[in-house]
Amino acid sequence: GAGVSQTPSNKVTEKGKYVELRCDPISGHTALYWYRQSLGQGPEFLIYFQGTGAADDSGLPNDRFFAVRPEGSVSTLKIQRTERGDSAVYLCASSIHPQSNEQFFGPGTRLTVL
Amino acid sequence: DAKTTQPPSMDCAEGRAANLPCNHSTISGNEYVYWYRQIHSQGPQYIIHGLKNNETNEMASLIITEDRKSSTLILPHATLRDTAVYYCIVRVSNAGNMLTFGGGTRLMVKP
Numbered sequence: 001g002a003g004v005s006q007t008p009s010n011k012v013t014e015k016g017k018y019v020e021l022r023c024d025p026i027s028g029h030t031a032l033y034w035y036r037q038s039l040g041q042g043p044e045f046l047i048y049f050q051g052t053g054a055a056d057d058s059g060l061p062n063d064r065f066f067a068v069r070p071e072g073s074v075s076t077l078k079i080q081r082t083e084r085g086d087s088a089v090y091l092c093a094s095s096i097h098p099q100s101n102e103q104f105f106g107p108g109t110r111l112t113v114l
Numbered sequence: 115d116a117k118t119t120q121p122p123s124m125d126c127a128e129g130r131a132a133n134l135p136c137n138h139s140t141i142s143g144n145e146y147v148y149w150y151r152q153i154h155s156q157g158p159q160y161i162i163h164g165l166k167n168n169e170t171n172e173m174a175s176l177i178i179t180e181d182r183k184s185s186t187l188i189l190p191h192a193t194l195r196d197t198a199v200y201y202c203i204v205r206v207s208n209a210g211n212m213l214t215f216g217g218g219t220r221l222m223v224k225p
Contacts, residue, residue: 004157033212042201042215043158056211091157101148103213105157 002026004106006092012112013082021077021109025094032075033103034067035091043091049075050098082113118202123220126196132189134219136202139183144206147178148213149187151198158201158215161187192223 005024013019025032031050035043045059049069057067064082069075079086089110093103119137126132138147148163162169162176164185169176175188189196201218205211 035212035215042199042218043213045212045214048212059212093157098211101146101163102160103158105159107155107157 004092004094004104006090006106006109008109009107010110010112012114014114015082015084017082017113019079019082019111021079021090021111023075023077023092023094023106025073025075025092026096026104027073029094029096029104030072031095031098031100031103032069033093033095034075034077035093037089037091037108039088046077046090048098055098079111082111084113087111087113118204118216120200120202120216120219122217123222125222125224126189126192128194128223128225129191132192132196132221132223134187134189134200134202134221135184136187137184138202138204141182141204142206145204146206147176147182147185148203148205149174149176150201150203150213150215151196152201152218153195153198158213161200192221194223194225197221197223 007022033048034046037043047067048056052072064080067077089108091108093105095103146165149161150158152158164176178185199218199220201215
């Protein structure tokens with residue numbers, strides 16, 4: 001079956017630009033997570049959705065970062081006024097429900113801010 | 115969630131067992147031990163989890179010490195495709211919360 005997909009796989013942008021990263025979770029999965037992974041480090045949590053609502057956005061680094069999940073399936077991570085320090089791999093994961101033991105990860109979007 | 119400590123890297127010969135240790139001395143009674151791995155250029159993949167009993171599935175075995183302060187992930191017959199970064203994570207299972215990844219152990223399986 002289809003896993004978690006993320007688009008684009010790579011995104012190169014200039015400092016100050018706006019970017020959107022998309023995540024398509026596994027069909028029927030109610031929980032959706034965004035993580036960010038810098039080179040040589042483990043993934044860091046950004047935000048978690050239960051259905052359409054953000055249940056925990058404590059990992060978002062600042063107000064330039066925002067995410068939505070309007071219909072409870074696809075999610076978009078939005079970054080305004082990108083900075084070079086935003087360069088990382090952005091990972092999305094989903095699970096069938098929040099208490100599920102397994103999170104299924106997508107392949108990530110590699111964001112490079114020049 | 116409790117913090118974990120893992121060696122940064124390990125080598126293993128192909129076909130031999132890979133034993134990956136993890137220390138989690140501050141683990142709470144309601145926290146489970148989870149293992150994920152991340153193969154190069156892919157997202158992390160769930161391997162196994164446990165509370166206090168040893169667990170085994172088709173991928174690996176998890177041995178948790180009686181005091182629950184440490185655990186070992188065992189890949190019984192490592193293959194080249196098992197080369198990856200392995201993350202040990204402690205987490206309250208029934209909470210809809212995130213995974214807190216540390217630095218993990220980079221396992222290199224060699225021919």
